[in-house]
Amino acid sequence: MRKGVPDGLRRIITIAGCKGGVGKSVIACAIAMEVGRSGENVILVDADLGGPNLHTYLGVQSPAYVMSDFLSRRTKRIDEIVVPTEYPGVRFISSAGNVPGQANPKFAQKAKIINSIYSLNADCIILDIGAGSSYDVMDFFSMTDAGILVTTAEPASIINSYGFVKNVLYRRFCLEFRAYPVVMDLLKRGMNPDGDAGISAINEIMGELASLSPQCWLKAKSVLSSFRPNIIVNMTTSESEARLGQKLKTIIGKYLSVDATCLGHVFEDPAVRASAKKLVPFMVAEPDCKAAACVRKIVERLLYPAQDVPESEPLTAEVVQD
Numbered sequence: 001m002r003k004g005v006p007d008g009l010r011r012i013i014t015i016a017g018c019k020g021g022v023g024k025s026v027i028a029c030a031i032a033m034e035v036g037r038s039g040e041n042v043i044l045v046d047a048d049l050g051g052p053n054l055h056t057y058l059g060v061q062s063p064a065y066v067m068s069d070f071l072s073r074r075t076k077r078i079d080e081i082v083v084p085t086e087y088p089g090v091r092f093i094s095s096a097g098n099v100p101g102q103a104n105p106k107f108a109q110k111a112k113i114i115n116s117i118y119s120l121n122a123d124c125i126i127l128d129i130g131a132g133s134s135y136d137v138m139d140f141f142s143m144t145d146a147g148i149l150v151t152t153a154e155p156a157s158i159i160n161s162y163g164f165v166k167n168v169l170y171r172r173f174c175l176e177f178r179a180y181p182v183v184m185d186l187l188k189r190g191m192n193p194d195g196d197a198g199i200s201a202i203n204e205i206m207g208e209l210a211s212l213s214p215q216c217w218l219k220a221k222s223v224l225s226s227f228r229p230n231i232i233v234n235m236t237t238s239e240s241e242a243r244l245g246q247k248l249k250t251i252i253g254k255y256l257s258v259d260a261t262c263l264g265h266v267f268e269d270p271a272v273r274a275s276a277k278k279l280v281p282f283m284v285a286e287p288d289c290k291a292a293a294c295v296r297k298i299v300e301r302l303l304y305p306a307q308d309v310p311e312s313e314p315l316t317a318e319v320v321q322d
């Protein structure tokens with residue numbers, strides 16, 4: 001943990017996704033409910049400044065202060081914008097009513113949010129950071145203890161999720177090697193998302209790097225081993241879809257040499273939408289629904305400690321409805 005971080009703060013979790021509508025906010029809210037219920041003191045933060053909607057899932061309407069008050073210095077300290085919720089152990093920072101212009105926060109604002117979040121007093125902070133591969137999303141994702149990528153089983157969503165992990169890795173490499181033009185050139189040729197990729201797998205880049213500079217090769221190795229993204233496949237409708245997270249993990253390992261963790265999947269479940277309409281988290285309104293059972297498994301893996309779904313784990317009949 002960083003200097004100045006309260007002893008109690010054990011983990012910061014970010015929830016990202018390659019596009020809107022994949023269930024980032026629903027899952028952020030559900031994980032917060034379950035972690036709070038397990039006895040931890042949680043702060044759920046709506047950091048999706050472009051499309052904040054966590055407040056609707058929590059049923060919290062207009063708090064006196066929201067994120068924009070902190071960013072515009074109307075409030076000085078981030079703890080002044082934390083509001084209680086009616087759910088055990090869970091407090092909330094809302095971005096409701098976010099003013100235009102803050103959808104793309106400047107670097108300084110982003111740094112302000114990240115730094116001040118570390119000063120919050122909680123066991124666990126969960127950030128809903130929104131969609132896409134903008135720098136702020138990628139930085140939030142990779143600067144915290146656990147970055148969770150939510151995808152659906154649709155091929156486009158899986159492909160974009162792979163692209164997200166690749167982009168975050170590319171950014172981490174660029175930050176590490178910006179003072180090394182020769183390495184930057186190699187990275188650009190090999191993985192620049194905008195360029196025509198000359199090299200397809202990271203281990204090819206690592207091979208070239210090893211002969212170019214053993215010192216940089218070592219640095220790159222440590223960038224690779226410190227990046228441990230987590231995957232959740234949401235709105236699954238069959239056993240084969242439920243297993244897609246494992247497949248994505250395998251592809252990420254093969255082509256990007258990144259060891260991702262598959263935390264599991266959440267079934268498409270009408271109880272989720274029905275609860276959202278009532279403005280009550282489904283973990284509370286429908287604790288026995290199949291989506292809630294999936295989230296409880298995910299939280300178990302996340303807390304004690306993050307572990308992959310075993311390849312051979314049977315998806316039980318009462319949970320899987322093909």
Ligand SMILES: Nc1ncnc2c1ncn2[C@@H]1O[C@H](COP(=O)(O)OP(=O)(O)O)[C@@H](O)[C@H]1O
Nearest residue numbers: 020021022023024025026235267268269272273
């Ligand atoms: N597992 C699920 N089963 C059914 N509906 C879901 C599920 N997850 C999310 N949804 C619904 O999908 C929609 C988008 O979810 P949301 O969390 O707002 O997406 P995002 O934050 O990624 O934009 C909402 O209507 C939500 O109720």
Ligand SMILES: [Mg+2]
Nearest residue numbers: 024025048053
């Ligand atoms: Mg959202």
